[in-house]
Amino acid sequence: MTAPLLSLTWTDHVTGRQGHLVIDRLVRGVSSGGLRMREGCTLEEVTGLARGMTMKEALHYNPAGKYVPLGGAKGGIDCDPQDPRAYGVLVRYLSAMRPYIESVWTTGEDLGLTQDMVDRAAAEAGLVSSVQAVYRLLDDEGSARRRLADAFAIEVDGLGLDELVGGCGVAESVLAALDRAGVEYPGTRVSLQGLGTMGGATARFLARAGLRIVAVADIKGTIANPRGLEVEALLAARDGYGTVDRAALRPDDLELPGDAWLSAEAEVLVPAAVSYAIDAANQDRITARWIVEAANMPVLPEAETLLARRGVTVLPDVVVNSGTNAWWWWTLFGDIEADADAAFAYTRRSMRELVGQMLGRAERDGTTPRAAAHAIVADRLPVISERFGWYR
Incomplete structure (x- = not known):
C-alpha cells in the first residue's frame, strides 16, 4: 500500500493539546473513520488506524450492494476524555477540521467518545453532521438521514x-x-x-x-x-x-x-x-x-x-x-x-x-x-480503484 493521502497534526491554542487527522485513501472522494480521544494518542497510532479503516471498508465491498465502501481515515485527540477541558478541546478540534468533515472525511464515535458527544460538539463547531461528506453520494438524502436517525433511536433491552x-x-x-x-x-x-x-x-x-x-x-x-x-x-x-x-x-x-x-x-x-x-x-x-x-x-x-x-x-x-x-x-x-x-x-x-x-x-x-485478511484486501482494492478511481 502507498503512504497516506493526507496526514496532519493540530495544536489547540487554549490547552496545547494536539489532535491528528490521517486520510489514508479516498473512494468516490470520501473517506470513513472514527474519532478517538485518549491521553497519549499519537500520529503513528492514528496512521495505523486509518490504514485499518481502508482495509475494513474494502473487506465489506459487495458489488451488488447499495453501500459502496469508502476510503479509510481516522482522527485522534491526545487528551483524557474525563478531563474537564476535554469537551472544549473536542469542539475546537472539529472546528479546525471542519473543511475536511464537510468535504472528504466522515467520522463518529470511537474510544473515549460517544456519538452523542460527537454530534453535540459537531453542532457547536457549525457542522451539519459528522458524516455530511457522504450525503452527496446518496440517491435520496432526506430518506437516508431519517433512516439513520431512526436506527440510532432504537433501543434493545436498554x-x-x-x-x-x-x-x-x-x-x-x-x-x-x-x-x-x-x-x-x-x-x-x-x-x-x-x-x-x-x-x-x-x-x-x-x-x-x-x-x-x-x-x-x-x-x-x-x-x-x-x-x-x-x-x-x-x-x-x-x-x-x-x-x-x-x-x-x-x-x-x-x-x-x-x-x-x-x-x-x-x-x-x-x-x-x-x-x-x-x-x-x-x-x-x-x-x-x-x-x-x-x-x-x-x-x-x-x-x-x-x-x-x-x-x-x-x-x-x-x-x-x-x-x-x-x-x-x-x-x-x-x-x-x-x-x-x-x-x-x-x-x-x-x-x-x-x-x-x-x-x-x-x-x-x-x-x-x-x-x-490482508490478502483479501489486496485482491479487492484494485477492483475498487478500477471501478471508482483513487480520488473521484
Missing part, C-alpha cells in the same frame, strides 16, 4: 442499536471460529478487557449464546468469577466510561488486578478497550486458544508472532470490529432498514461470510488470519 451492532459482529466472529473448530458454546469461557460500548455489547451477545463470561476488566481492575459473571447486572452498573460500580458484584465475584484478564482461565480472550494491550512481554501469560480483537490494534506484531508459535489464533480487528462502521453505511445507503432484527441478521450473515473467507484462506495459504 442498549442502543448503534452500541449493539458492533458487539453483535464481534460475537459472531467468535461463534464462527468456534463452529469451524467444532467447539460447543456451553462451557466455553471468555475473558474481556473493557466493558464499554464494544465490550459490553460483545459480552451480552456471547452470554446469550451460552458462553460463560469469567472475567471483565475496567479501569478499576478485573472482576472475575470462574462460575460465570452476571453480565446484565454488570452492564446495568456501568457508568458512561464502562466502569462498573462494585456495589453490584455478588459475594463470590472476585476483584483482581487490572491485568488479571490476560491470564484468566478461558478459551477466548477479547481485548475490547485500548490499543497495544498485548505485547511481547505479557503474551506468555495468555492461555486462551483464541484472541478476538474487538479493540483496534490491541495485539502488537511481535506478540502475535510469539502467540502463533504457541498455537494461539488471533482474529484481527480489521475483520472482527468492522460491523459498526459497515452498519452505519448499510443503513444510510439503504441495504437495511431501521430495524434491530434486520440489523442483527445482516451483521451476522456478513460477519459469518467474512470470517469464513478469512479462516479458509488462512488454512489454504498456511498463514495467519491477519495475513489472510
Whole structure:
C-alpha cells in the first residue's frame, strides 16, 4: 500500500493539546473513520488506524450492494476524555477540521467518545453532521438521514442499536471460529478487557449464546468469577466510561488486578478497550486458544508472532470490529432498514461470510488470519480503484 493521502497534526491554542487527522485513501472522494480521544494518542497510532479503516471498508465491498465502501481515515485527540477541558478541546478540534468533515472525511464515535458527544460538539463547531461528506453520494438524502436517525433511536433491552451492532459482529466472529473448530458454546469461557460500548455489547451477545463470561476488566481492575459473571447486572452498573460500580458484584465475584484478564482461565480472550494491550512481554501469560480483537490494534506484531508459535489464533480487528462502521453505511445507503432484527441478521450473515473467507484462506495459504485478511484486501482494492478511481 502507498503512504497516506493526507496526514496532519493540530495544536489547540487554549490547552496545547494536539489532535491528528490521517486520510489514508479516498473512494468516490470520501473517506470513513472514527474519532478517538485518549491521553497519549499519537500520529503513528492514528496512521495505523486509518490504514485499518481502508482495509475494513474494502473487506465489506459487495458489488451488488447499495453501500459502496469508502476510503479509510481516522482522527485522534491526545487528551483524557474525563478531563474537564476535554469537551472544549473536542469542539475546537472539529472546528479546525471542519473543511475536511464537510468535504472528504466522515467520522463518529470511537474510544473515549460517544456519538452523542460527537454530534453535540459537531453542532457547536457549525457542522451539519459528522458524516455530511457522504450525503452527496446518496440517491435520496432526506430518506437516508431519517433512516439513520431512526436506527440510532432504537433501543434493545436498554442498549442502543448503534452500541449493539458492533458487539453483535464481534460475537459472531467468535461463534464462527468456534463452529469451524467444532467447539460447543456451553462451557466455553471468555475473558474481556473493557466493558464499554464494544465490550459490553460483545459480552451480552456471547452470554446469550451460552458462553460463560469469567472475567471483565475496567479501569478499576478485573472482576472475575470462574462460575460465570452476571453480565446484565454488570452492564446495568456501568457508568458512561464502562466502569462498573462494585456495589453490584455478588459475594463470590472476585476483584483482581487490572491485568488479571490476560491470564484468566478461558478459551477466548477479547481485548475490547485500548490499543497495544498485548505485547511481547505479557503474551506468555495468555492461555486462551483464541484472541478476538474487538479493540483496534490491541495485539502488537511481535506478540502475535510469539502467540502463533504457541498455537494461539488471533482474529484481527480489521475483520472482527468492522460491523459498526459497515452498519452505519448499510443503513444510510439503504441495504437495511431501521430495524434491530434486520440489523442483527445482516451483521451476522456478513460477519459469518467474512470470517469464513478469512479462516479458509488462512488454512489454504498456511498463514495467519491477519495475513489472510490482508490478502483479501489486496485482491479487492484494485477492483475498487478500477471501478471508482483513487480520488473521484
